[in-house]
Amino acid sequence: MANIVEVTADNFDELLKSDLPVLVDFWAPWCGPCRTVSPIVEEIANDMDGRLTVAKCNVDENQDLAVKYGVMSIPTLVLLKSGKEAHRVVGAMPKARLVSEIEPKL
Template sequence: MENSVLHVNTKTWDSEVLKADLPVFVDFWAEWCGPCRMVGPAVEQIGKVMAGKIKVAKLNVDESQEIAMKYGVQSIPSLIIFKGGKEVGRTIGAMPKESYIRFIENTLAKA
Protein backbone atom coordinates (compact mmCIF):
# COMPACT_ATOMS: atom_id res chain seq x y z
CA MET A 1 0.00 0.00 0.00
CA GLU A 2 1.36 3.41 -0.93
CA ASN A 3 1.75 6.06 1.72
CA SER A 4 -0.84 8.14 -0.17
CA VAL A 5 -3.44 6.27 1.91
CA LEU A 6 -3.39 6.24 5.67
CA HIS A 7 -4.70 3.25 7.60
CA VAL A 8 -6.64 4.45 10.62
CA ASN A 9 -8.14 2.58 13.54
CA THR A 10 -9.77 3.28 16.88
CA LYS A 11 -6.46 4.50 18.37
CA THR A 12 -5.53 6.89 15.54
CA TRP A 13 -9.05 8.05 14.51
CA ASP A 14 -9.20 11.28 16.52
CA SER A 15 -5.70 12.51 15.67
CA GLU A 16 -5.65 11.47 12.01
CA VAL A 17 -9.27 12.17 11.00
CA LEU A 18 -11.15 14.39 13.45
CA LYS A 19 -8.21 16.72 14.21
CA ALA A 20 -6.72 16.72 10.70
CA ASP A 21 -5.79 20.05 9.09
CA LEU A 22 -7.12 18.90 5.73
CA PRO A 23 -10.48 17.32 4.87
CA VAL A 24 -10.25 13.52 5.15
CA PHE A 25 -11.83 11.05 2.70
CA VAL A 26 -12.32 7.80 4.64
CA ASP A 27 -12.98 4.45 2.98
CA PHE A 28 -14.87 2.18 5.42
CA TRP A 29 -14.08 -1.34 4.17
CA ALA A 30 -13.50 -4.98 5.12
CA GLU A 31 -11.21 -7.73 3.83
CA TRP A 32 -14.13 -10.01 2.86
CA CYS A 33 -16.03 -7.33 0.89
CA GLY A 34 -15.70 -7.77 -2.90
CA PRO A 35 -16.82 -4.24 -3.86
CA CYS A 36 -14.42 -2.86 -1.22
CA ARG A 37 -11.51 -4.58 -2.97
CA MET A 38 -12.66 -3.08 -6.27
CA VAL A 39 -12.68 0.41 -4.72
CA GLY A 40 -9.21 0.03 -3.16
CA PRO A 41 -7.14 0.99 -6.25
CA ALA A 42 -9.36 4.03 -6.95
CA VAL A 43 -8.97 5.19 -3.34
CA GLU A 44 -5.18 4.84 -3.61
CA GLN A 45 -5.14 6.85 -6.86
CA ILE A 46 -7.26 9.58 -5.26
CA GLY A 47 -4.69 9.74 -2.46
CA LYS A 48 -2.01 10.51 -5.04
CA VAL A 49 -4.05 12.78 -7.32
CA MET A 50 -5.46 14.90 -4.49
CA ALA A 51 -2.39 14.93 -2.23
CA GLY A 52 -2.12 18.27 -0.45
CA LYS A 53 -5.85 19.00 -0.89
CA ILE A 54 -7.25 16.14 1.18
CA LYS A 55 -6.05 13.21 3.26
CA VAL A 56 -7.20 9.76 2.23
CA ALA A 57 -7.69 7.07 4.85
CA LYS A 58 -9.01 3.52 5.09
CA LEU A 59 -10.75 2.10 8.13
CA ASN A 60 -11.25 -1.66 8.43
CA VAL A 61 -14.76 -2.00 9.94
CA ASP A 62 -13.99 -5.44 11.36
CA GLU A 63 -11.04 -4.07 13.33
CA SER A 64 -12.69 -0.77 14.35
CA GLN A 65 -16.37 -1.62 14.78
CA GLU A 66 -16.96 1.14 17.36
CA ILE A 67 -16.17 3.85 14.82
CA ALA A 68 -18.27 2.23 12.09
CA MET A 69 -21.18 2.02 14.55
CA LYS A 70 -20.68 5.60 15.75
CA TYR A 71 -21.11 6.89 12.18
CA GLY A 72 -23.93 4.49 11.31
CA VAL A 73 -21.99 2.65 8.62
CA GLN A 74 -24.24 -0.26 7.68
CA SER A 75 -23.15 -0.88 4.08
CA ILE A 76 -19.61 -1.08 2.80
CA PRO A 77 -17.84 0.34 1.00
CA SER A 78 -18.98 3.60 2.59
CA LEU A 79 -16.83 6.60 1.79
CA ILE A 80 -17.23 9.56 4.10
CA ILE A 81 -15.64 13.01 3.97
CA PHE A 82 -14.76 14.64 7.29
CA LYS A 83 -13.89 18.32 7.58
CA GLY A 84 -13.14 20.04 10.86
CA GLY A 85 -14.00 16.85 12.74
CA LYS A 86 -17.50 16.57 11.25
CA GLU A 87 -19.00 14.44 8.51
CA VAL A 88 -19.75 16.64 5.49
CA GLY A 89 -20.51 14.02 2.84
CA ARG A 90 -21.11 10.31 2.34
CA THR A 91 -21.41 7.96 -0.59
CA ILE A 92 -22.02 4.22 -0.53
CA GLY A 93 -20.96 1.58 -3.03
CA ALA A 94 -18.32 1.10 -5.68
CA MET A 95 -17.86 3.84 -8.28
CA PRO A 96 -15.12 4.78 -10.73
CA LYS A 97 -12.33 7.04 -9.46
CA GLU A 98 -13.64 10.03 -11.46
CA SER A 99 -17.02 9.78 -9.72
CA TYR A 100 -15.37 9.82 -6.30
CA ILE A 101 -13.25 12.83 -7.26
CA ARG A 102 -16.39 14.69 -8.45
CA PHE A 103 -18.15 13.72 -5.20
CA ILE A 104 -15.19 15.01 -3.13
CA GLU A 105 -14.92 18.29 -5.07
CA ASN A 106 -18.69 18.95 -4.98
CA THR A 107 -18.92 18.12 -1.27
CA LEU A 108 -15.98 20.31 -0.31
CA ALA A 109 -17.29 23.18 -2.45
CA LYS A 110 -20.44 23.17 -0.27
CA ALA A 111 -18.79 22.39 3.09
Protein backbone atom coordinates in the same frame (compact mmCIF):
# COMPACT_ATOMS: atom_id res chain seq x y z
CA MET B 1 2.98 9.01 -3.66
CA ALA B 2 0.36 9.92 -1.09
CA ASN B 3 0.29 8.34 2.32
CA ILE B 4 -2.92 6.48 3.21
CA VAL B 5 -3.52 6.29 6.95
CA GLU B 6 -4.73 3.01 8.45
CA VAL B 7 -7.39 4.08 10.94
CA THR B 8 -7.80 2.57 14.39
CA ALA B 9 -9.67 3.74 17.46
CA ASP B 10 -6.28 4.84 18.82
CA ASN B 11 -5.40 7.25 15.99
CA PHE B 12 -8.83 8.33 14.74
CA ASP B 13 -9.23 11.38 17.00
CA GLU B 14 -5.80 12.64 15.94
CA LEU B 15 -6.80 12.22 12.29
CA LEU B 16 -9.85 14.43 12.87
CA LYS B 17 -7.54 17.29 13.87
CA SER B 18 -6.08 17.40 10.35
CA ASP B 19 -6.13 20.80 8.64
CA LEU B 20 -7.07 19.01 5.43
CA PRO B 21 -10.41 17.32 4.75
CA VAL B 22 -10.23 13.58 5.52
CA LEU B 23 -11.74 10.89 3.30
CA VAL B 24 -12.30 7.70 5.31
CA ASP B 25 -12.84 4.48 3.36
CA PHE B 26 -14.78 2.03 5.55
CA TRP B 27 -14.04 -1.42 4.12
CA ALA B 28 -13.41 -5.11 4.89
CA PRO B 29 -11.05 -7.61 3.26
CA TRP B 30 -13.89 -10.02 2.37
CA CYS B 31 -15.91 -7.31 0.57
CA GLY B 32 -15.73 -7.59 -3.24
CA PRO B 33 -16.92 -4.03 -3.97
CA CYS B 34 -14.38 -2.77 -1.40
CA ARG B 35 -11.60 -4.45 -3.36
CA THR B 36 -12.90 -2.71 -6.49
CA VAL B 37 -12.92 0.71 -4.83
CA SER B 38 -9.56 0.35 -3.05
CA PRO B 39 -7.30 1.12 -6.06
CA ILE B 40 -9.58 4.05 -6.97
CA VAL B 41 -9.22 5.45 -3.45
CA GLU B 42 -5.43 5.07 -3.77
CA GLU B 43 -5.48 6.99 -7.07
CA ILE B 44 -7.57 9.75 -5.47
CA ALA B 45 -5.09 9.90 -2.57
CA ASN B 46 -2.28 10.48 -5.09
CA ASP B 47 -4.25 12.88 -7.30
CA MET B 48 -5.44 15.01 -4.36
CA ASP B 49 -2.28 14.81 -2.25
CA GLY B 50 -1.94 18.08 -0.37
CA ARG B 51 -5.68 18.80 -0.66
CA LEU B 52 -7.06 15.72 1.09
CA THR B 53 -5.98 13.16 3.68
CA VAL B 54 -7.10 9.62 2.84
CA ALA B 55 -7.66 6.96 5.49
CA LYS B 56 -8.86 3.37 5.44
CA CYS B 57 -10.87 1.84 8.27
CA ASN B 58 -11.27 -1.95 8.40
CA VAL B 59 -14.77 -2.35 9.85
CA ASP B 60 -14.03 -5.87 11.13
CA GLU B 61 -11.20 -4.53 13.30
CA ASN B 62 -12.86 -1.20 14.18
CA GLN B 63 -16.53 -1.96 14.70
CA ASP B 64 -16.96 0.91 17.17
CA LEU B 65 -15.91 3.47 14.55
CA ALA B 66 -18.23 1.91 11.96
CA VAL B 67 -21.12 2.13 14.44
CA LYS B 68 -20.19 5.69 15.43
CA TYR B 69 -20.40 6.78 11.79
CA GLY B 70 -23.52 4.75 11.01
CA VAL B 71 -21.86 2.55 8.42
CA MET B 72 -24.56 0.08 7.38
CA SER B 73 -22.98 -1.25 4.20
CA ILE B 74 -19.52 -1.20 2.71
CA PRO B 75 -17.73 0.31 1.00
CA THR B 76 -18.74 3.61 2.58
CA LEU B 77 -16.58 6.68 2.08
CA VAL B 78 -17.08 9.53 4.53
CA LEU B 79 -15.60 12.98 3.90
CA LEU B 80 -14.85 14.81 7.14
CA LYS B 81 -14.08 18.52 7.37
CA SER B 82 -13.07 20.02 10.70
CA GLY B 83 -14.04 16.70 12.32
CA LYS B 84 -17.61 16.75 10.99
CA GLU B 85 -19.17 14.75 8.18
CA ALA B 86 -19.37 16.83 5.00
CA HIS B 87 -20.38 14.10 2.54
CA ARG B 88 -20.96 10.35 2.31
CA VAL B 89 -20.75 7.95 -0.61
CA VAL B 90 -22.00 4.36 -0.31
CA GLY B 91 -21.12 1.61 -2.76
CA ALA B 92 -18.63 1.10 -5.55
CA MET B 93 -18.49 3.57 -8.41
CA PRO B 94 -16.07 4.64 -11.14
CA LYS B 95 -13.30 7.08 -10.26
CA ALA B 96 -14.79 9.98 -12.26
CA ARG B 97 -18.08 9.75 -10.40
CA LEU B 98 -16.41 9.44 -7.01
CA VAL B 99 -14.22 12.48 -7.71
CA SER B 100 -17.30 14.44 -8.85
CA GLU B 101 -18.96 13.55 -5.52
CA ILE B 102 -15.98 14.55 -3.38
CA GLU B 103 -14.34 17.49 -5.11
CA PRO B 104 -17.16 20.06 -4.68
CA LYS B 105 -17.19 19.35 -0.92
CA LEU B 106 -13.47 20.01 -0.35
